Amino acid sequence: MTYCLLVENVWGAHVTHGVIEYRGGQRFEIPYGPAEREWVLALAEEVRQWRRMSDVPRDHQDFWKCRRCGYNTPGVCGQSLDQVAHGTDPPSAQASNRNR
Numbered sequence: 893m894t895y896c897l898l899v900e901n902v903w904g905a906h907v908t909h910g911v912i913e914y915r916g917g918q919r920f921e922i923p924y925g926p927a928e929r930e931w932v933l934a935l936a937e938e939v940r941q942w943r944r945m946s947d948v949p950r951d952h953q954d955f956w957k958c959r960r961c962g963y964n965t966p967g968v969c970g971q972s973l974d975q976v977a978h979g980t981d982p983p984s985a986q987a988s989n990r991n992r
C-alpha cells in the first residue's frame with residue numbers, strides 16, 4: 893500500500909490497487925483507495941512519533957523473537973526477553989538449574 897501512495901504522490905496517478913507477485917508467479921491484487929491511503933499516512937505518523945521517543949515499549953512477549961533479533965545486545969536494547977545476551981541464564985537453563 894505504501895508503494896501505491898508513492899505512485900500517487902510522485903506520478904500523480906490514480907491508483908486503485910497494488911499487485912504482489914511471488915517468484916512462482918502467484919499474483920495477488922491488493923485493493924487501494926482513500927481508506928488505505930489514510931491508514932498508510934496514519935501509520936507513517938505513528939512511526940515518526942516512535943522515532944522521536946528515546947525508547948519504544950516492547951510489543952510482544954516472545955523470548956525467541958528477542959533471541960533472533962539483531963538489536964539483542966546489552967547497551968542496545970534494554971527490554972530483551974533473552975537473558976543470555978544480558979548476562980543471566982535463559983529460562984530453560986534456570987529451570988534445569990532448579991532441578992539439580
Ligand code: SF4
Pocket residue numbers: 950957958959961962963964965969970971972973
Ligand atoms: S531484543 Fe529488544 S528490540 Fe529485539 S525483539 Fe527483543 S525487545 Fe525488541
